[in-house]
Amino acid sequence: MEKKSFYSNHRSKLQDIWLIPAIIVTIFIGKSIAEKGIATGFIFLILPFAVGYFVMIFFRPRIGIIGFLIYCFVMPYIGKHVSGLQVGLGIEALLFTTLFAVIFYQTNRFRKRHLNNDLVWMSIAWMILTFLQIGNPERPSILGWVYEMRSSTLYWVLTVVLSFQLLNKRTDINLFLNIIIILSLIGALYGMKQLYLGVDAAEHQWLEEGGKKTHILFGKLRIFSYYFDAAQFGASQGHLAIVCIILATGPYSLLKKAWYGIAGLLIFYGMLISGTRGALFAVVGGGLMFLILIKQTEILIVGAIVGFGFIGILKYTTIGNGNAEIVRLRSSLDPKDASLQVRLMNQELLRNYLSTKPFGTGVGTMGQWGTKFNADKYISQIPPDSLYVKIWGMYGIIGFIMWFGIMLYITGKSAGIIWLTRDPILKNQLIALCGGSTGILLCSYGNEVLNTMPTSAIVYMSWVLIWLSPRWDIPAPKTEPVVPKNPKRLNEYDYSA
Structure with missing residues (x-):
């Protein structure tokens, strides 16, 4: 048998021509690995x-x-x-x-009629306002608009629309909760690894390239786990901690309650080691929403006493000052805190600057993209330090009122849907989702967390699951009509019972 060779009888011609692109690709991959x-x-x-x-x-x-x-x-x-x-x-x-x-x-x-609801239309209304901001009189950079629009609008609209189309089964709420709890728990464990064993080479390089300015305070590392930064890590951990704690109070087996309780405590510890002071309000806001939605006066009173007692201990005592995480958490309740005073000064500057700009200075003029693409704008030099302030600066007071109104409407209607839910397990899950989302909304006053992943995805999908939940609820009991003893005297009976 003739042996197959690399070359054909004509030495100038390869027998297997496909080897040429394969060799080129191999060289390219090898060079990329060697360089990067x-x-x-x-x-x-x-x-x-x-x-x-x-x-x-x-x-x-x-x-x-x-x-x-x-x-x-x-x-x-x-x-x-x-x-x-x-x-x-x-x-x-x-x-x-x-x-x-x-x-x-x-x-x-897939049914288009599933998209004909107020949650979708509100997100589209916000998208329209964002597109109209292209014509802002301040003439901001179009590139800044593109980059900022992605997180402030595009992800919101697409996530809501796709979730309505695809998360249409009762089991989807269980799947959603399992995914976010497990990944948040892994995040907490990875954060503990950073705290006790240190960061890896890539994370150390990220710190050296500028991250240490905000992540190493007084010689101590603020843990960021595998999130963007410590602020996002802490807020997300606070969000999922309150979700797990609320679920632990639900009508489940003892084993499942233990799972939610242990996961909640570990994730809460992840929030503490992040050094993110504003994350406390994610827990406080979510806990307050939980107490309101369960509609039980005794538990509301006890929970309020415990909650205010915890805040009182942080504010008026020195208990736990030997722990750096508790000290930093305590500073979030200090009205004389230097960081808070700087934020108030920045807001005063914005108030004067925006007094004649009811539509703001345009999308992409504040924060990261403002500094990069709109450095010539005065407002780009003022750190927003808050999602509320950032929306106020970019969209003006008119846009802020619209955005805040949408948030209040979503929170209010979510509460109304939960109050009417009859299935006890479903109700507990919805309270957890609503409480977590409300906590993030409150937390966003101190940090820009609602527009950052994974928090954005969790909150947007939580809204959709709450909106879809009535189709999964226990049917309302049917009332039997009253049958009259004497059919001739129909007017004497009330058939509306």
């Missing part, structure tokens, strides 16, 4: 699986929205460990791929 590190090789390793996953989304769009939720947790970790990778684009890739799958594949299975 082994993490780049990991990207090439998972690339075929990623392509396969995106193809699967067109056959089962549900895995797209679930993958999006998981990716929002791990995205910051990937960004820190793979230098130069635009991890934020992965969110758009997942959301738009899932949207196209919903539109073009098995369209008869």
Whole structure:
């Protein structure tokens, strides 16, 4: 048998022509790994699986929205460990791929009427206002608008629309809770690893490149786990801590109560080691909402006493001052705190500057993108330090009133839906979701957390699950009509009973 050789009989011609692109690709991969590190090789390793996953989304769009939720947790970790990778684009890739799958594949299975509700229309109204901000008289940079619009509007609209289409089963609320609790618990454990064993090489480099300015205070590391930063880590941990604590009070088995309770305590500890003072208000706000929604006066009174007692201990005593985390948490209740005074001064500057700008200075003029793309604007030099302040600066008082009104409406209607829920297990889950979301809304006054992943995805999907919950509730009991003893005297009986 003639042996097959690399070259054909004509030495100038390769027998297997496909080897040429294979060799070129191999050289390119090798060069990339040599220049950018082994993490780049990991990207090439998972690339075929990623392509396969995106193809699967067109056959089962549900895995797209679930993958999006998981990716929002791990995205910051990937960004820190793979230098130069635009991890934020992965969110758009997942959301738009899932949207196209919903539109073009098995369209008869998805109902447009499910989108005809106030939650969707409010998100669209906010998107319209954001697009109108392109014409802001201050003429902000269009690139700044594009980058800011993604987190402030685009993710909101797409997440709500896709969740209404794809999270349409009773078991989806259980799946959602399991995913966010497990990933948050892993985040807390990873944060403990950073605290007791130290950060890895990539995280150390991130700190040296500027992160240590805000993450090393008085020689002590503020833990950020695999989140974007310590502020987001702390707020998210506070959010999920109160969710777990509320679930632990539900009508479940002892084993399940223990799972929620232990997870809640560990995640609460994750909040403490983050050094994020504002995260306390996520727990306080969520706990207060829980006490209101259970509609039990005795528990409300006891819970209020315990809650105010805890706050009183932090504010008026020195108990726990030997612990740095408690000391920093205590400073969040000090009205003379230097950080708070600086924020109040910045807000006074904004109040004077925005007095003649009812529509603000435009989307993308404050915060990270304001500094990068609108450095010539006076407002870009003022740190917002708050989602409320940032929206006020970018959209003006008119936009802020609209946004705050939407938030209040969503919170109020969520409470109304929960009050009418009859299924005790479902009601407990909804209270946990509503309490957590309300806590984040309150927490966003001190930090810009609602517009940052994974908190954004969790809150938006929580809203949708609350809106969908009436279809999963126990049917209302039917009342039997009163049958008259004498049919001839119908007017004597009330059939509305």
